[in-house]
Amino acid sequence: MDDVSTQPIGALPAATGALALDIYRLTKRFGSFTAMDSVTMRVEPGTVHALLGENGAGKSTLVKCVAGYQRAEEGSILIDGREQEIANPVVARALGVGMVYQHFTLAPGMTVAENLLLAGGKTPALIDWRRKRAELEAFLATTPFSLDLDRRPSELAAGEKQKLELLKQLYLRPRLLILDEPTSVLTPQEADEVLGHVREFAKSGLCTVLIITHKFREVMAFADSVTVLRRGKAVHHCRVDHTDPRRLAAAMMGEGEAPPPESDAEVPAGSALRAMKQTAADAPIALQVEGLQAQGDRGTLAVHDLSLAVRAGEILGVAGVSGNGQRELVEALVGQRPRLAGRVTVMGKPYGARREENRRLKLRSLPEEPLRNACVGDLSVAENMALRDFDQPPLARGGVLNFAAWRSRAREWIAEYGVKTQGEDAPIRSLSGGNVQRAVLARELAGDINVLIAANPVFGLDFAAVREIHGRIVQVRQKGGGVLLVSEDLDELLELADRIVVMSQGRIVFETSAASAQRHVLGAHMGGGHHA
Numbered sequence: 001m002d003d004v005s006t007q008p009i010g011a012l013p014a015a016t017g018a019l020a021l022d023i024y025r026l027t028k029r030f031g032s033f034t035a036m037d038s039v040t041m042r043v044e045p046g047t048v049h050a051l052l053g054e055n056g057a058g059k060s061t062l063v064k065c066v067a068g069y070q071r072a073e074e075g076s077i078l079i080d081g082r083e084q085e086i087a088n089p090v091v092a093r094a095l096g097v098g099m100v101y102q103h104f105t106l107a108p109g110m111t112v113a114e115n116l117l118l119a120g121g122k123t124p125a126l127i128d129w130r131r132k133r134a135e136l137e138a139f140l141a142t143t144p145f146s147l148d149l150d151r152r153p154s155e156l157a158a159g160e161k162q163k164l165e166l167l168k169q170l171y172l173r174p175r176l177l178i179l180d181e182p183t184s185v186l187t188p189q190e191a192d193e194v195l196g197h198v199r200e201f202a203k204s205g206l207c208t209v210l211i212i213t214h215k216f217r218e219v220m221a222f223a224d225s226v227t228v229l230r231r232g233k234a235v236h237h238c239r240v241d242h243t244d245p246r247r248l249a250a251a252m253m254g255e256g257e258a259p260p261p262e263s264d265a266e267v268p269a270g271s272a273l274r275a276m277k278q279t280a281a282d283a284p285i286a287l288q289v290e291g292l293q294a295q296g297d298r299g300t301l302a303v304h305d306l307s308l309a310v311r312a313g314e315i316l317g318v319a320g321v322s323g324n325g326q327r328e329l330v331e332a333l334v335g336q337r338p339r340l341a342g343r344v345t346v347m348g349k350p351y352g353a354r355r356e357e358n359r360r361l362k363l364r365s366l367p368e369e370p371l372r373n374a375c376v377g378d379l380s381v382a383e384n385m386a387l388r389d390f391d392q393p394p395l396a397r398g399g400v401l402n403f404a405a406w407r408s409r410a411r412e413w414i415a416e417y418g419v420k421t422q423g424e425d426a427p428i429r430s431l432s433g434g435n436v437q438r439a440v441l442a443r444e445l446a447g448d449i450n451v452l453i454a455a456n457p458v459f460g461l462d463f464a465a466v467r468e469i470h471g472r473i474v475q476v477r478q479k480g481g482g483v484l485l486v487s488e489d490l491d492e493l494l495e496l497a498d499r500i501v502v503m504s505q506g507r508i509v510f511e512t513s514a515a516s517a518q519r520h521v522l523g524a525h526m527g528g529g530h531h532a
Contacts, residue, residue, distance in 0.1 A: 018046040018208040019080050019096060019175040021066065026075035028061050035061040037232040038075065043176075043225075048202050048209040050219040050240070053229035054252055054462040055433075059212045062229070063178045066210070067099040068092035079176075096175030100165045100182055106153040112164060113149040119168035139171055144197050158185040158321055159527065166194060170201070177201070179211040183218065185322055188490060188523035195222040216245035217491070228252055253463050283311040284347065286482025287363075287451045292342035294325075294332035302328035304506040306342070310451065310482035315473070317497030317514065318486040321526050325506035326486045327368070330455045333484075334365045336373070347450050359389070364444040366437075366454040374440045377429035381421050382410035384428045385443045413442035418468075434465040445472055449481040456487055470496060490522060502526055 021043040028036040036058040043049040051059045064070040066077060068089040076083045079095055086092050092099075106115055113136055117127070136149060145163045153161055162185055169177055179198065183191035195211075199222050202209045213219060219226050220240060228236035228251040236251035287310040296302030302325045310316040320326050331337035333344065335353025344351045346361040357363070367373035375384050386395055386406045394405050410424035417438045421431055428436060437457070444452070454473060458466040473496060477483050487493050493500050493514070500517050502510040502525040510525035 016096075016173070017175060018202065018205050020045045020078075021176055021208060021210070022076075022078035022081070023062065023066070024076045024078065026062065026065060026072045026077070028058075028065060028070060028072045034232055036065075036072065039229070039232075039234045041227045041234050041237060043208055043210055045208050046202055046205045047224040048199050048211060048222055050223035050226040051210060051212045051229065052214065052216075052219060052226055052248060052252065054214075056231075056462075057229040057252075058232040059229055060180065061232075063099065063180060063210065063212060066092070066176075067097055067178055093172070096173075097178065098169035098172055098174030098176070099178040099180070100162075100169050101180050104153070104161050104165060106161060106164060108153045111150050111152055112147050112156075115153065115164060116149075116168055116171050119171060136171075140167075143167065143170060144193065157527075158323055159187060159190040162186055162190070163194065166198070174207055176208045176210065179209065181212055181214070183213070183215070184488070187321055187527040188519050189527060190523075191218070192221075198222070215491070216248055219248065220245065230254060249463065283313050285309045285345075286312045286314075286347060287453075287484060288343075288345045288348075289333070290343045292329070292332060292344065293340040294328045294337055295340060296325075296328055301340075302506050303332060306503075306506070306508055308484075308501060308508060310484050312450070312482050313477055313480045314499065315477050315483040315485050315497045317493035317500040318484065318503055319490060319493050319500055319522055319526060320488070320503035322488050324503050324526075326455070326488075326503055328506075329503070330365075330367065330453060330486055333453055334367065336367075359392075362448050362450040364449055364452050366440060366444055366452065366457045368456040368459060370440040371429060371433070371436045374444075375428050375436060378427055380425045381414065381419070381428050381431070381439055382406045382424040385410045385413055385424075385439060388443055388446075413439075413446075417442045434461045437461060437465065437469065441469060441472055445476065449476050449479070452476045452481055452483045454483065454485050456489075457485075458492065459488075490519060494519070 023039055023041045025038045025040055026036055027034065027038050039058065039062060051062065053059050061070065065072045066086065068086045068091055071087065077086055078084065084095060086095070107118060110118065113133065116136055117132065133149065140146065145167060147160060147164060147167065153164065156164065162182060166182065177198065182194060186194060195218060198209050198211075201207050211218075211223065223240050225237070225239050226243065226248065227234055228248060230252060236248070289309070290307045292303055292306045293301060294303040306329065308316065318326060318329070328337055332339050333353065346357075346363050349361055351357055351361060351363065365374070371377060376387070383406065389395055390401060390406070395402055395409075407424050413419070414421060414424060419431070419438045419442070420435050421439075428439060431439065452473070457473065458469050461469070470492075473483060473485065485493065485497060494517060497514045500512055500514050500522065501508045502522055504525060510522070512521070
């Protein structure tokens with residue numbers, strides 16, 4: 001291994017160009033849980049290979065074994081036909097494996113140039129900056145990304161940070177580049193630009209690319225081959241030109257289960273879910289927000305004079321790249337963050353987000369990360385389901401709490417919503433993410449609803465849960481409720497919403513009907529390229 005440490009940064013490893021990767025019967029366990037179960041797959045050199053699967057299917061475990069961050073108990077990893085013992089990330093790097101993570105790993109106080117040099121691992125005590133800058137500028141000229149070498153990550157937008165993460169790896173000239181959901185923080189244009197460049201990089205024979213994604217559109221547009229993982233097993237391998245989103249969805253859910261009718265990446269904007277009922281133009285306004293201002297966590301303004309209206313029987317989608325004030329907007333609306341200015345009304349009545357108003361005005365919410373934002377982790381499922389109305393009949397009579405009524409209603413809801421739990425008395429933190437969300441849904445969707453505020457309601461959930469939750473949200477709208485749906489997933493908004501507004505830097509900068517919405521136009525506004 002000594003020869004690796006003496007290599008100058010950016011120097012080529014012994015072997016160059018795209019490598020062939022073979023995974024043979026790889027198994028990884030965590031205690032009694034098998035995260036990866038005898039997975040075999042081949043990634044051809046110079047191709048883009050997509051790894052598709054629901055959360056918990058084993059995708060991240062697989063790539064972490066290849067990148068040296070985890071070690072499998074059984075099976076082999078072969079590079080160019082030779083078995084390799086990848087004991088740690090240093091060994092992986094020496095073999096030419098580079099990985100871009102879903103979460104940023106940048107040094108915030110250092111410049112772009114310093115972050116690029118740092119990626120190499122071995123920096124000399126004295127750096128000849130003139131020579132290094134010239135080298136970095138020459139390197140940037142070979143990529144389609146222009147980043148200012150003197151800026152710091154704290155000054156960069158999310159899309160720029162993602163590009164810097166990619167540049168860090170490309171600078172090391174990897175033979176295999178692993179991307180873990182690289183587009184989750186990008187606008188559609190930025191995503192296409194990044195993936196387009198990565199595809200060209202692979203086609204040129206310089207590199208093989210393995211990409212984890214959950215977006216069928218990205219698989220169909222940019223990958224050559226795809227492997228679907230399900231519950232730790234590789235269940236489907238094929239060339240992309242021999243498949244379609246419907247078949248991929250069926251593989252993700254398990255053969256024999258019908259793919260959801262709305263899972264197709266090419267669903268037209270006027271989706272069948274939405275076409276069930278058109279909002280009347282003269283329907284009453286269910287939720288009105290006027291001139292709302294709210295502070296961010298750092299004391300600066302996160303929501304600037306924001307106004308919007310949601311009619312009864314309408315889903316209004318709020319699109320935007322993460323970090324543009326959507327979280328603060330939702331928290332200010334539901335009472336988790338103070339409002340500095342502005343007025344909010346529900347069915348024409350003032351709304352200050354107090355518990356009594358929620359009940360009287362029939363406003364409900366499905367927040368992001370429900371375990372953290374909508375539950376008390378140590379309380380039981382039944383107790384969490386009663387948080388809205390534990391002091392109301394029939395759950396309480398004459399100031400006395402009727403715990404038997406809490407439990408029996410919880411059992412009904414557990415059955416109706418398919419909540420997998422050891423019982424209504426189990427602490428809610430013992431449930432999986434999808435089941436926590438189902439339990440919160442049961443509570444929030446009970447009875448009549450005037451307004452539902454939902455923020456990334458299916459984030460991290462499996463296919464079946466996504467379909468079910470989307471169906472429940474559409475039901476609220478069909479029964480005449482107004483829904484404010486805040487989501488970072490454009491496909492979700494195009495499928496469910498009647499109208500879409502784009503939030504950028506704490507303001508609404510664009511509005512369109514969902515039926516006539518165009519992905520690239522929404523993307524341009526999401527990226528801050530336009531301001532209305």
